[in-house]
Amino acid sequence: MLDRISKIPLYIIASVLFGLKAYILYRFIFNISLENFMQEIILFINPFVSAFLFFAIGVWFKEKRQMKFLRYGALIGSIILYVNLIFYRNFTDFLTLPVLFQGSNAGDLGSSILSLVHIPDLLLFLDVVIIWYLSKKSSSMLSIEYPKRKKVLVLNLSIAFLLGNYILAEIERPQLLQRSFDREYLVKNLGIFNFHLYDVAMQTRTSSQKVFADGTEIPDIQSYVHENVTSDEKSDLFGIAEDKNVIFISLESVQSFVINNTVNGEEVTPFLNDLIDDSYYFENFYHQTEQGKTSDSEFLVDNSLYPLSSGAVFFTHGQNEYNAMPEILKEKDYYSSVFHANNKSFWNRDVMYDTLGYDHFYDEDAYQITDQNSIGWGLKDKPYFEQSMKYLQSLPQPFYSKFITLTNHHPFELSEEDASIEPYDSNSKTLNQYFPTVRYTDEAVEEFFEELKQSGLYEDSIIVLMGDHYGISDFHNRAMSQYLDKEEITPYDHIQLQRVPFYIHIPGHEGEVISKIAGQIDVKPTLLHLLGVDTSDDISFGTDLFTEDRKEFVALRDGSFITDDYIYTKDQCFDRQSGELLSEATTAIGQNQQDSNECEPFVEDVQKELSYSDQIIYGDLFRFYDFDDE
Ligand code: GP9
Ligand code: MN
Numbered sequence: 205m206l207d208r209i210s211k212i213p214l215y216i217i218a219s220v221l222f223g224l225k226a227y228i229l230y231r232f233i234f235n236i237s238l239e240n241f242m243q244e245i246i247l248f249i250n251p252f253v254s255a256f257l258f259f260a261i262g263v264w265f266k267e268k269r270q271m272k273f274l275r276y277g278a279l280i281g282s283i284i285l286y287v288n289l290i291f292y293r294n295f296t297d298f299l300t301l302p303v304l305f306q307g308s309n310a311g312d313l314g315s316s317i318l319s320l321v322h323i324p325d326l327l328l329f330l331d332v333v334i335i336w337y338l339s340k341k342s343s344s345m346l347s348i349e350y351p352k353r354k355k356v357l358v359l360n361l362s363i364a365f366l367l368g369n370y371i372l373a374e375i376e377r378p379q380l381l382q383r384s385f386d387r388e389y390l391v392k393n394l395g396i397f398n399f400h401l402y403d404v405a406m407q408t409r410t411s412s413q414k415v416f417a418d419g420t421e422i423p424d425i426q427s428y429v430h431e432n433v434t435s436d437e438k439s440d441l442f443g444i445a446e447d448k449n450v451i452f453i454s455l456e457s458v459q460s461f462v463i464n465n466t467v468n469g470e471e472v473t474p475f476l477n478d479l480i481d482d483s484y485y486f487e488n489f490y491h492q493t494e495q496g497k498t499s500d501s502e503f504l505v506d507n508s509l510y511p512l513s514s515g516a517v518f519f520t521h522g523q524n525e526y527n528a529m530p531e532i533l534k535e536k537d538y539y540s541s542v543f544h545a546n547n548k549s550f551w552n553r554d555v556m557y558d559t560l561g562y563d564h565f566y567d568e569d570a571y572q573i574t575d576q577n578s579i580g581w582g583l584k585d586k587p588y589f590e591q592s593m594k595y596l597q598s599l600p601q602p603f604y605s606k607f608i609t610l611t612n613h614h615p616f617e618l619s620e621e622d623a624s625i626e627p628y629d630s631n632s633k634t635l636n637q638y639f640p641t642v643r644y645t646d647e648a649v650e651e652f653f654e655e656l657k658q659s660g661l662y663e664d665s666i667i668v669l670m671g672d673h674y675g676i677s678d679f680h681n682r683a684m685s686q687y688l689d690k691e692e693i694t695p696y697d698h699i700q701l702q703r704v705p706f707y708i709h710i711p712g713h714e715g716e717v718i719s720k721i722a723g724q725i726d727v728k729p730t731l732l733h734l735l736g737v738d739t740s741d742d743i744s745f746g747t748d749l750f751t752e753d754r755k756e757f758v759a760l761r762d763g764s765f766i767t768d769d770y771i772y773t774k775d776q777c778f779d780r781q782s783g784e785l786l787s788e789a790t791t792a793i794g795q796n797q798q799d800s801n802e803c804e805p806f807v808e809d810v811q812k813e814l815s816y817s818d819q820i821i822y823g824d825l826f827r828f829y830d831f832d833d834e
Contacts, residue, residue: 214339214346215259218274221331222259222281223252226395229285229328234292236392237547242376243392246369250395253365255281258397260362263348263355270348271339278335281397286328288396293320297549298387298399301407369394382495382514386550410520410822417819419828422743425816429743432755432809434729436740439750443736445710447536447602449665450731451656453649454501454608457675458642460487460703461688467639470625475650476669479707483715486749489706489722490699493673494761498608499551501672501724506530506560508728508744510817513761517821522556525826527742529728530604531561536737539563539600543592544608545571545583566595580617585609585648593655601664607652609645614675616641632683635676642675663711666734670727671704696778696785699764699771708734721766722749723758741831743820745813759810770803777803 230236230247238244258277262270291299338346350358373380373393380393381402390399462472464480471477479485493500496516503511503518506528511517530540541564548554548567557565568582570591577587588610596605611618616637625643627636649669656662676684681693690697706722708730709715726746729739733748747754758766764773770786771778777786787801819825 212346213263213348214271214274214335215262215348216256217338217346218259218262218278218331218335219252219255221334222278223255225282225328225331226251226255226285229289230391230395233289234391236388238392242372246372246376246393249372250369250393250398253362253369254395254397257362257366260358263350263358267349271346275332275336275339278332279329282329282332284400285396286325289325289328290317290320297554298391298396300387300403366398379495386547387552388547388549406520413822414824417823417825417828419825421819421823422825422829425820425825426743428812428816429745432813433745433747434740434742435747435751435753437751437753439733439748441750442733442748444713445666445734446736448735449602449661450538450604450735451596451661451665451667452505452604452606453652453667453669454498454606455645455649455669455671455705456498456609456612457614457638457673458612458645458671458705459674459676459701460489460671460705461701462639462642463487463705467628467687468626472625472639472642473646475646475653476705476707479669479709480717481715482713483707483709484713484750485715485717486706486722487703487717487719488766489670489704490702490724490758490760490766491671491673491704492724492759492761496551498672499553499556500761501670502606502608504724505670505727508725508742508746509820510725510745510759510761510814512818512821513814516551518556519552521821521824522552522559524559524821524824526560527744527826527831528560529732530563532732532737532739532742533604533735534561536602536735538602538604540604540606541566541595541599542606542608543570543588543595544568544606545573545588545610546581546608566592570595579611579619579622580615581610581613583610584622585611585645586622586651589648589652589655593659596661597659608672609648611648612638612641612645612675616675618644628683628687630683630686632676632680635680635683635687638675665711667707667709667711668727668731669705669707669709670724671706673704674702676701694783695773695776696771696783699760699766699773700783702760710734718749720749720754721758721768725758743826743829745817757806757810759813761814763807763810763814765803765806765810767803767806770806772803772806777801 227248230251236247238247258281259274262273262277265273288299291297377389377393380389387399390402394402464477465472491501492504492510494511495514496503496511496518499516499518500511503509507526512520533540540562542553542557542562543566544553545568548565548569554565554567571583571588572591573583577584589607592607599605615634618637618641622644623640624647625640628639630636653662656665656667678693678698684701685691685693693701726749728744729742729746730749732739733750756767766780769780771780776788778784779786
C-alpha cells in the first residue's frame with residue numbers, strides 16, 4: 205500500500221486529504237446553503253483548488269524543508285478551519301479580521317468555548333496525522349526534487365485551477381469580489397482560505413485609508429453642510445409624529461414606473477395607488493444606491509451619507525463610527541429593530557446593524573420557513589409580514605422597525621397560486637415576470653396594513669414605504685421601451701427610471717402628492733424632524749423634504765444628478781420636464797467642455813459632496829467627532 209502511495213508526491217496526497225476534509229466540513233458541518241447544481245460543483249471543487257494552491261508551494265523547497273512545510277502547513281490549515289468551526293457553532297458566521305481583533309463577537313466566546321469543542325472534532329486532524337506520519341516515514345520517497353521548469357509548471361497549474369474556480373464562481377455570482385455581499389457566498393465559492401486572504405486584503409486597504417485621517421478634515425465638511433445642505437427653517441410638520449412608532453417598509457426592487465400604471469389592462473399596484481390618497485407621496489424620489497443595492501439604501505436612510513462608488517459600505521466599513529438613526533432615536537427611548545427573512549450575514553448586516561445601533565435583528569432564524577411558504581430568495585412576503593406581527597407586538601414602544609421585503613427580487617419568481625395578474629409579454633422574461641411579483645408585494649403590504657390595524661399598532665405609528673433600488677436594469681431596455689411605449693430608452697429615461705416610490709403615511713393625515721425632487725439621502729432628516737428631533741448638529745447630506753429651503757440637487761452615486769430644471773448624466777444635460785437634450789460636453793481632444801452647458805454649475809458641487817461623504821467613510825472621521833457634545 206505504502207509502496208503505491210509512495211509513487212504519488214506528498215504535496216498531492218496532502219492536497220487531496222485536506223481538500224476532502226474541507227469539503228466535508230463545508231458541505232455537512234457548516235451547512236452552507238446550496239441553491240443549484242452549479243453551486244454544488246463549485247463547492248466541491250474549491251477545497252481541492254485551495255489545498256493544491258497552498259501545498260504545491262512545497263515543491264520549491266528541498267526535501268527536508270518540503271516535508272516540514274507540508275506537515276506544518278496541514279496543521280496550521282487545520283487549526284484555521286477548526287477555529288472557524290468553533291466560531292461558526294456559536295455565531296453561524298465566518299471569522300473576519302475585525303471580529304477577531306476589535307469586535308465583541310469573538311470575546312463573547314470566552315466562557316462558552318468549552319461547550320463548543322466536541323470530542324469527535326479530533327477527526328478533523330486525521331489528515332494531519334497521516335501527512336505527518338507519511339512525511340516522517342517515507343520522506344525520501346514522497347519528496348519531489350523537480351527541475352525549475354517543472355516547478356513553474358506546478359505553479360502555473362495551481363494558478364490555473366484557482367482561475368478556473370474563480371471563473372465558475374463569477375458565472376454563478378457575477379461581481380462576486382467587487383460586490384462582496386455575503387461571507388457565506390464567498391466561502392461557498394472560493395473556500396475559507398481564499399476568503400480569509402480576501403478579507404485581509406480588504407481590511408488592509410480600509411485601515412490604510414484610515415491611518416492618514418486625523419479629524420482635521422471635519423471643519424471644511426461641516427461648513428459645506430451648513431452652507432449647502434441643512435436649513436434652520438422648521439417645517440409645519442416638525443414634531444407632528446413625536447413619540448409615534450416608525451414602521452419603515454423597504455420595498456424590494458419596486459420602481460416608480462409601476463405606480464398608477466397597468467399591465468394587460470390591469471392595475472399593477474392597486475393598494476399602493478390607493479395609499480397615495482392619504483399619504484405624503486413623493487413622485488420624484490430617486491434611489492441613490494450602487495453595488496451594495498439594498499444595503500446601500502439602508503445606509504442612505506439611516507445615515508444620510510452616500511454609499512461607496514464600488515463595493516458595499518456595509519461590508520467595507522461596517523466597523524466605522526456613525527451617527528445613525530437608531531442611535532439618535534435611542535436618546536429618545538426608541539427601540540430599533542430590523543425584520544428581514546434572510547441569512548443574517550448577507551450584506552454583513554449582523555455586524556453593521558450593531559454598529560448602527562439596532563437593538564435586534566429578526567433574521568431568517570426568527571421565521572418558520574418551509575418549501576411551501578418560500579420562493580426565490582426565501583420566505584414569501586405575505587407569510588413574512590404575518591409571522592413578523594407577533595414580534596412587532598411584543599416590542600417596547602415607541603419603536604423604529606424596519607421591514608425588508610424579498611419576494612420581488614430578481615429573477616422575480618412567483619408560484620402560480622400567488623400570481624393575481626398575468627405577466628407582460630416582451631422579449632425580457634425578467635420584465636414580464638416583474639409585474640406579477642410587484643403585485644404580490646403590493647398585496648402583502650396591504651395585508652400588513654390590515655394586521656397593523658387589527659393589532660392596534662396602526663394608530664400609534666407612522667408608516668414609511670420606500671423602493672430600495674431599481675429592479676429592471678438597462679439590460680432590458682428594449683422590453684422596457686416597448687412597455688413604456690417609447691422608441692428607445694435614452695440616458696434621460698434611464699435616470700427617470702431610477703425613481704422609486706416613497707410614502708410617508710401618517711394615520712389621520714390627508715397627505716399630498718409632492719413633486720419636488722428628492723432622494724434617499726433626505727429620508728433621515730425628514731423622518732427625524734417629523735419625530736421632533738433637531739438635526740442641526742448632524743453631519744449629513746440630506747434635507748427635510750417638508751421644508752422649502754432645500755438643496756438644489758439630488759446626486760446619484762455615479763455623479764449623475766437631478767435639479768429642478770435639469771437632469772445630467774453621461775456628460776449630457778437634459779431639460780428635466782421635456783427630456784430634451786440641451787447640451788453635450790465635447791470630449792474631443794483639444795476642445796474644452798462647452799461653457800453653455802446648463803448643468804455645468806452643479807457638476808462640481810455634486811462631485812464635492814460625494815467626495816466629502818467618501819472622506820467621512822474612508823477616514824472614519826466620525827470617530828473624531830462627538831455628536832452628543834454638540
Ligand atoms: C437580501 C436582500 C436583497 O437580503 O436584501 O438584496 P439585494 O440584492 O437587493 O441587495
Ligand atoms: Mn434590494
